[in-house]
Amino acid sequence: MVAYGIFSSPLGKILIARSELGIALVEYLNSEKAAASYLAQLAGGEVREDKAGVEMVYHELLEYLDRRRTHLDWPLDLRWAGSDFQRRVLAATAELPYGAVTSYAGIARRIGTPSAVRAVAQALRRNPVPIVIPCHRVIGNDGDLVGYAGNRISLKRTLLSLEGVPVAARGRRIERDHMYVRAGADTEYCVPTCGSLSRQSLAGLTLFGSRGHAESLGLTPCASCRPDLHPLSA
Template structure:
């Protein structure tokens, strides 16, 4: 499995993958040395993530190869359908998957998403609009949603 560490506005991200696709992207809470030479299998992912953070990309076009149960895979595929700049509630996501009673299972699968940003679990919020639960930390979820917001906050100074 190839690995690369890249700098992002939210910390160092660790990418793992190979010729079969990208298997994980995680943001680290520790400093890690940024990769000087990115493995060929991860070059496109690094390029697209950099474009995302520069505000030049709203969708990813990558071969994904995350490990998870069939149910988790279904949830992660549903997450990919949430448009850039939009959010859905955990309840709505459960309904979209055909079982509104599965809200806790959907939330658990969402929390196990191994592909930070590319599979946009940060776009799922509480039914009341609250920023509930995010494995990367609520400060990162808030930043990502603001980054994707169509109405950017203007500074008065």
């Protein structure tokens, strides 16, 4: 049994569907008519409208969009996701923390297929549960906000801004120079000018909108560039 509801949100109409195992779909709707084609993806699921059945999830989503919540710890039901590859991409993306970004190439590297950058982008374009699995935190290697929910860059910008990720004035690119940096799996974080970091590909980096976001993961300030003593100007 899959229960679904269509709700209003600051991001427009949203369809939420859940099975007995977990959330199966979160979709932005251009119109209520579009819901049918999304629900058709749930092949074999017995789908029925049941707003009350997903109402609590909807309220948590509203809290998230109002910055009263930074995590949506919902059980997910990804059995309708396309392939094992897509599930691996989604799992790696789910690990990106709040307030952090990396690139499609970075996700490809993390799942052990560094050349599969386009396939990663395709897999995220078909993310069945955006926001919950934060594909908005995955950007182009040059920092561009590309490919979100079709081509709705403004949604990606809104979700990143919400988390304190600086987006350039013209709104299509993150401001890498204004973000703290973690290289690979380092236990320290840096200012972007430390060592050779500013010349390194985003693929090997995670960027943070604030020191707090980096430190909430247990990262400590780099002993060389000392972001704690020399923080970036806001």
